[in-house]
Amino acid sequence: MPERERALQSLQSTPRDVGPTADDLLALVARGDEAAFERLYDVMAGSVFGLIRRVVRDQAQSEEVFQEVMLEVWRTATRFDPDRGSANTWILTLTHRRAVDRVRSAQAATHREDRAARLDPARPFDEVSEQVDGRLEQRQVRRCLSFLTELQRESVLLAYYQGYSYPEVSSLLGVPLGTVKTRMRDGLIRLRDCMGVTG
Numbered sequence: 001m002p003e004r005e006r007a008l009q010s011l012q013s014t015p016r017d018v019g020p021t022a023d024d025l026l027a028l029v030a031r032g033d034e035a036a037f038e039r040l041y042d043v044m045a046g047s048v049f050g051l052i053r054r055v056v057r058d059q060a061q062s063e064e065v066f067q068e069v070m071l072e073v074w075r076t077a078t079r080f081d082p083d084r085g086s087a088n089t090w091i092l093t094l095t096h097r098r099a100v101d102r103v104r105s106a107q108a109a110t111h112r113e114d115r116a117a118r119l120d121p122a123r124p125f126d127e128v129s130e131q132v133d134g135r136l137e138q139r140q141v142r143r144c145l146s147f148l149t150e151l152q153r154e155s156v157l158l159a160y161y162q163g164y165s166y167p168e169v170s171s172l173l174g175v176p177l178g179t180v181k182t183r184m185r186d187g188l189i190r191l192r193d194c195m196g197v198t199g
Helices: 002-013 022-029 034-056 059-079 087-118 127-145 150-161 166-173 177-195
Strands: none
Touching: 022 034, 022 059, 022 087, 034 059, 034 087, 059 087, 127 150, 127 177, 150 166, 150 177, 166 177
8 A cells, every 4th residue: 555655764764863743643643553552642641641631630630531532633634634734733632622512512511500509499309299299188178167167267267267366266266265275175076086187
């Protein structure tokens, strides 16, 4: 293959102290040359990791992104077009994109968590179940109230549902205070028994 031979010749003709360029190495990596990839890895590691670290800032995430970038270089080396720029620029562009993607992903996750935390934290875990229980209890209270005498029912409703004091209930109903207290006590006992409340 003439391209591979040219790349090998260029590597052989490169002075030992200079070494092959990233472009030369990437051309070989595009053909599956693992040794060339190891050398490219060594050549680019410092600048790739440095760029990631500046964008991502977090050490552990920077290391993950670095591995992702180098794997992407290995897998997509055939896409490199030397007419559009140097291998160094191509690799650093991949690096920057991947690092920015990681930062955006982390920010999106943080925003989702913040929004979830801002949703009413005081809400019960199973709001639907609680609403159903509340409605059933209301029906049961209404049913049990129907078993009370009219004076007991009026006294309980005024005192417990409208917030009137015993003297106010007595005045509103035109009944002596002692009678109101007795009727309310009897009514509450009947309510308790009807609803199955113990203790």
